[in-house]
Amino acid sequence: MTYERLNSLLITMVVTVAFIWLAIPFTMAVLWSLVDPAEPWTADKLLPPVMSFYRWVDMWENSSLRYALISSYTLAPSAALLGLCLALPTAFALGRFDFPGREFAKLLCLLPLVVPPFITAIFFSALLFQLGLNTWRFGAIVFAHSILFLPYAIRILTVSFETVRQDHIDAARDLGASAWARFRVAYLPALKPGISATLLIVFIQSIEEFAIAFIIGSPDIVTIPTLLYSALGQDFVRPNAAVLSLILVVPNVFLMLILERLMRSANPTLSSGKG
Amino acid sequence: MAAIGIRGLSKSFDGFQALSEFSLEVNQGEFLTLLGPSGCGKTTLLKIISGFLEPSTGTITIGGEDVTHVPPERRDTALCFQSYALFPHLTVLQNLEFGLKQKRVSRDQREVRISEVAAKLELETQLEKLPNQLSGGQQQRVSLGRALVMRPSVILFDEPLSNLDAKLRDQVRVEISRIQRDYSLTAIYVTHDQSEALAMSDRIVVLNGGKIVQVDTPEDLYSKPRTPFVADFIGGANLISGRVSSQTEKGPIIIETSMGPIKTSHLVKDNVDNVELSWRPERAKIGEGPHCGTIVHRAFQGQFTDLILEQNDIIFRIRTNNDKLRVGEVINFSLSPDDVVVLEVDK
Amino acid sequence: MTLRDWVPIFALLVPGLGLILVLIGSVVYVAVAQSFGYYALLGQSAFSLEFWSDVFDRKLFSRAVRYSIYVGFWSAVLSVALAYPLAIWLRKPFPGSIGLGALLKAPLLVHGLVAAFLYINVISYNGLLNQFMQGIGIWSEPRRLQNDPNAFGVLLLQVWKNMPFALLLLTGAVQSISDDILDASRDLGAGPWARFCKIIAPLSISGMQAAMVIIFIGALADFTFQTTVGPTNRQSMAQLMVSFKSRGDWHSAAVVGVSLMTIALLGSALLAFTSRVIMRGGLR
Numbered sequence: 001m002t003y004e005r006l007n008s009l010l011i012t013m014v015v016t017v018a019f020i021w022l023a024i025p026f027t028m029a030v031l032w033s034l035v036d037p038a039e040p041w042t043a044d045k046l047l048p049p050v051m052s053f054y055r056w057v058d059m060w061e062n063s064s065l066r067y068a069l070i071s072s073y074t075l076a077p078s079a080a081l082l083g084l085c086l087a088l089p090t091a092f093a094l095g096r097f098d099f100p101g102r103e104f105a106k107l108l109c110l111l112p113l114v115v116p117p118f119i120t121a122i123f124f125s126a127l128l129f130q131l132g133l134n135t136w137r138f139g140a141i142v143f144a145h146s147i148l149f150l151p152y153a154i155r156i157l158t159v160s161f162e163t164v165r166q167d168h169i170d171a172a173r174d175l176g177a178s179a180w181a182r183f184r185v186a187y188l189p190a191l192k193p194g195i196s197a198t199l200l201i202v203f204i205q206s207i208e209e210f211a212i213a214f215i216i217g218s219p220d221i222v223t224i225p226t227l228l229y230s231a232l233g234q235d236f237v238r239p240n241a242a243v244l245s246l247i248l249v250v251p252n253v254f255l256m257l258i259l260e261r262l263m264r265s266a267n268p269t270l271s272s273g274k275g
Numbered sequence: 276m277a278a279i280g281i282r283g284l285s286k287s288f289d290g291f292q293a294l295s296e297f298s299l300e301v302n303q304g305e306f307l308t309l310l311g312p313s314g315c316g317k318t319t320l321l322k323i324i325s326g327f328l329e330p331s332t333g334t335i336t337i338g339g340e341d342v343t344h345v346p347p348e349r350r351d352t353a354l355c356f357q358s359y360a361l362f363p364h365l366t367v368l369q370n371l372e373f374g375l376k377q378k379r380v381s382r383d384q385r386e387v388r389i390s391e392v393a394a395k396l397e398l399e400t401q402l403e404k405l406p407n408q409l410s411g412g413q414q415q416r417v418s419l420g421r422a423l424v425m426r427p428s429v430i431l432f433d434e435p436l437s438n439l440d441a442k443l444r445d446q447v448r449v450e451i452s453r454i455q456r457d458y459s460l461t462a463i464y465v466t467h468d469q470s471e472a473l474a475m476s477d478r479i480v481v482l483n484g485g486k487i488v489q490v491d492t493p494e495d496l497y498s499k500p501r502t503p504f505v506a507d508f509i510g511g512a513n514l515i516s517g518r519v520s521s522q523t524e525k526g527p528i529i530i531e532t533s534m535g536p537i538k539t540s541h542l543v544k545d546n547v548d549n550v551e552l553s554w555r556p557e558r559a560k561i562g563e564g565p566h567c568g569t570i571v572h573r574a575f576q577g578q579f580t581d582l583i584l585e586q587n588d589i590i591f592r593i594r595t596n597n598d599k600l601r602v603g604e605v606i607n608f609s610l611s612p613d614d615v616v617v618l619e620v621d622k
Numbered sequence: 623m624t625l626r627d628w629v630p631i632f633a634l635l636v637p638g639l640g641l642i643l644v645l646i647g648s649v650v651y652v653a654v655a656q657s658f659g660y661y662a663l664l665g666q667s668a669f670s671l672e673f674w675s676d677v678f679d680r681k682l683f684s685r686a687v688r689y690s691i692y693v694g695f696w697s698a699v700l701s702v703a704l705a706y707p708l709a710i711w712l713r714k715p716f717p718g719s720i721g722l723g724a725l726l727k728a729p730l731l732v733h734g735l736v737a738a739f740l741y742i743n744v745i746s747y748n749g750l751l752n753q754f755m756q757g758i759g760i761w762s763e764p765r766r767l768q769n770d771p772n773a774f775g776v777l778l779l780q781v782w783k784n785m786p787f788a789l790l791l792l793t794g795a796v797q798s799i800s801d802d803i804l805d806a807s808r809d810l811g812a813g814p815w816a817r818f819c820k821i822i823a824p825l826s827i828s829g830m831q832a833a834m835v836i837i838f839i840g841a842l843a844d845f846t847f848q849t850t851v852g853p854t855n856r857q858s859m860a861q862l863m864v865s866f867k868s869r870g871d872w873h874s875a876a877v878v879g880v881s882l883m884t885i886a887l888l889g890s891a892l893l894a895f896t897s898r899v900i901m902r903g904g905l906r
Contacts, residue, residue, distance in 0.1 A: 007716065010711065011718060011722060014708075014722060014725075014726065015722070015725065018725045018726060018728075021729070021782070022725070022728055022729070024744070024750065025740035025741070025743060025744055026740065028740070028743050028744065028750060029736075029739070029740055029743060032743065042748070085637075086637045086638050086641060087638050088638075089633075089634040089635070089636075089637050089638060090634060090635050090637065090638025090639050091638070092634055093631050093634035093635050097631055099623060099627075099628075099631050100623065105635065105639055108639060108642070108643065109638070109639055109642060111642055111643070111646045112642060112645070112646055113836075114839065114886075115646055115649065115650070115883065116839060116840075116842070116843030116860065116882060116883070116886065117843070118843060118845050118860040118863060118864060119649065119653060119843070119863075119879045119882060119883060120645075120646070120649050122653075122863060122864070122867050122875060122879060123649040123650075123652045123653040123656070123876070123879065124645070124649055126652050126653075126656060126661065126663075126872060126876075127648055127649065127652050129663055130652070130661055144645075147641055147642060147645045150638060150641070150642055151642075154638055154639075208733050210734075210735065210846060211845065215864070215867075225733065225735055228733075228735045228736070228739070229735055229846065229850075232735065232738060232739055232742070232850045233849065233850065238743065238746075241739050242739070242743070245735075245736040245739045245740070248733050248735070248736055249731075249732055249733055249736045252731065252733070253731045253732075256730075256731045325809060326809075327805055327808070346808070347805070347808045347809050348808045348809070348810075348811045348812060348813055349811070350809075352809070353809065353810070354805070354806070354809045356802045356805070356806060357802075358800065358802045360800070360802035360803050360805065360806035361803075361806075362803060362806070362807070362820075362821060363803075363825070364824045364825055373807070373810050373812075373820075374809075374810030374811055377810055377811035377812050377816060378811050421806075421810070425810065
């Protein structure tokens with residue numbers, strides 16, 4: 001049938017474009033990260049003449065990569081935990097109580113997503129200067145990250161609280177459960193996937209965040225994105241940038257895929273269909 | 276000439292045979308109902324007639340013209356959806372206008388047709404409202420109106436009453452029948468509700484497993500079901516199997532069953548010994564008679580009482596006006612030979 | 623509700639919503655105040671319109687405004703225009719459609735900076751594109767494609783990163799239109815184009831507006847793509863703001879920041895309004 005022929009033609013086209021869009025650039029990145037400095041990869045060769053993990057070892061030993069990894073991977077879990085703690089009470093209020101203006105409150109929670117990140121970054125740093133807290137860089141970044149990504153946390157946890165079933169709570173009470181037992185039996189099962197999803201999404205966002213880390217962190221704190229940014233700018237060495245790109249992207253892809261799973265189990269309507 | 280002709284229609288989805296070798300003619304101005312349990316192929320058939328599905332084999336003609344491969348937007352059919360499928364962003368007026376605009380009907384004509392249909396369906400005061408501001412019954416009428424303004428050669432109904440509550444259902448049912456008669460529309464109506472089918476149709480097509488089981492007028496379908504499936508699906512008849520014990524030229528045939536001998540005035544095919552019988556619960560005459568049973572359950576329904584009886588381990592149902600009978604009583608009853616139907620055995 | 627009911631709810635909202643309002647509120651407040659000369663880090667703080675008039679007089683600023691609006695507008699329009707047909711195509715599942723959707727949405731998982739690197743890698747002077755064009759004989763010698771003056775590189779990256787996002791929102795919007803409604807419109811004689819204009823577009827408009835506005839704000843305030851692959855002779859507003867700030871000129875940075883927020887707000891409203899009008903126009 002003509003419709004089916006058209007459809008398969010379209011599929012082929014999209015797959016081809018997506019291939020050019022994704023596979024080729026990533027293959028190039030992997031190849032570049034393996035170029036051995038012994039012999040440069042010149043335009044006339046299809047593959048790098050000498051391939052080794054020299055760049056990876058070199059970056060690990062002689063650049064601030066190690067430091068950036070440490071700071072990124074301490075910032076992110078701290079921001080995730082803080083974000084979770086800050087989001088839980090608000091999500092509880094939004095998910096379990098019906099009060100006038102609740103929808104408006106939900107809308108206000110989205111504010112950090114609307115203000116451009118560089119504006120938040122710059123004027124938050126101005127605020128820190130005014131308060132004399134401008135040397136408190138690590139704490140400032142954790143604080144800013146956890147609040148910046150609160151919209152995601154609050155949204156996910158609100159839905160989790162909404163899925164807690166009142167009849168489960170009532171049944172637990174009817175059977176004489178204490179407050180703690182009620183929490184464990186009625187709330188916790190519904191909240192668990194939401195809590196994991198929240199931790200993970202703030203973690204991922206914090207690892208990837210650039211504006212705050214760049215404006216507030218520089219020059220003391222280097223994260224993977226700021227390191228990659230400088231590797232793309234003033235000191236552009238292609239193999240090094242390739243190594244950094246892969247270090248930034250590969251773990252996050254896996255984390256995102258886990259997140260997708262979690263979101264689907266937390267709430268099917270929230271799942272985005274990506275991955 | 277037939278308004279719709281369906282010949283040798285088959286449709287399968289990934290190996291599942293939804294319709295097989297289906298042939299049917301629908302007459303001009305006829306109200307035809309497709310009746311059957313879910314999964315019997317009635318909705319598939321409706322989708323093929325309206326053009327949303329193409330049959331695997333077979334042809335469809337509308338008004339003598341072959342439309343088998345004509346897409347729905349160019350078919351002269353109008354479909355009333357179970358979900359009403361009103362356009363939520365358009366007012367009632369815009370909903371009614373939609374199809375006419377697509378067909379490039381002139382503005383004057385549009386106004387004439389819409390005001391006529393709106394008057395008929397009592398929608399004049401609702402024209403500026405959005406669908407979600409209307410009650411279920413009103414939405415149903417808009418959906419009907421949207422189909423009517425098209426003046427289609429066939430109007431198709433896909434279980435249009437299933438989302439209405441019982442009281443409204445009766446009211447809309449009467450309304451649909453009245454409009455169909457007023458406009459002398461050719462209508463195909465899909466339902467799984469036998470009482471709807473009996474009340475509205477000129478003819479009923481009973482479907483099961485993608486095949487036609489019986490096509491008849493409501494009266495004949497009820498009094499002369501041809502197979503156990505039809506007997507049971509329509510009106511819940513009592514079924515019992517038995518052996519032909521005597522077949523004489525004159526007078527009723529006697530069938531030996533576990534309820535004792537039952538007389539029937541309907542013919543049994545030659546060379547058949549084992550038969551299936553059906554009789555309606557309300558046709559049993561309580562009092563004197565050759566049959567008896569113990570009441571094991573009683574359900575008072577208002578204008579009648581349903582009794583479940585047992586005899587020799589077989590269970591059957593009797594419907595009576597007598598509300599004095601109680602569980603545990605043994606009653607006698609008789610059956611008129613005319614009311615006992617001999618069925619074809621399902622394959 | 624009585625005061626007694628409000629107190630616990632209020633207390634619960636404070637750590638989450640409260641902190642959001644405090645942080646964003648004070649950020650916006652500081653930006654506005656600094657643009658009028660308050661909160662000076664050096665010198666004295668006093669009300670002044672001088673920074674506004676200074677910055678507005680500079681050609682650099684008006685060029686940055688025009689440039690940022692250009693990038694924001696086209697990123698939003700192109701991403702949505704590409705995503706719409708794909709979303710409609712993927713509305714009904716068919717064999718392979720889930721894999722296809724995942725493939726199209728994959729860039730969501732890739733960081734913008736990584737995307738920028740991948741892009742530079744492909745278009746660089748001795749990169750793959752140049753080799754390919756020379757290989758098939760269209761170009762006789764490699765061309766310099768990096769930091770192109772029309773910012774096609776920036777637009778390409780914005781679309782690369784944002785089209786999947788638009789697709790996500792539009793797929794949701796388009797999938798929420800029931801089959802019955804589309805079937806009803808077909809039954810009443812609407813062809814593919816009429817179905818899009820009269821049913822799909824008006825019913826998915828809020829998803830489309832959301833995609834437009836979010837992409838517009840993001841691309842308008844872009845810094846990373848601009849500084850890595852953007853034209854070198856022009857600056858985006860975010861870039862200008864950062865450069866003022868790093869020179870210690872907080873007041874000028876604040877003027878740019880406040881202008882950026884205003885443009886984001888007005889531009890979003892205008893975009894949302896215009897797209898609604900265009901969709902409504904399709905109704906007549």
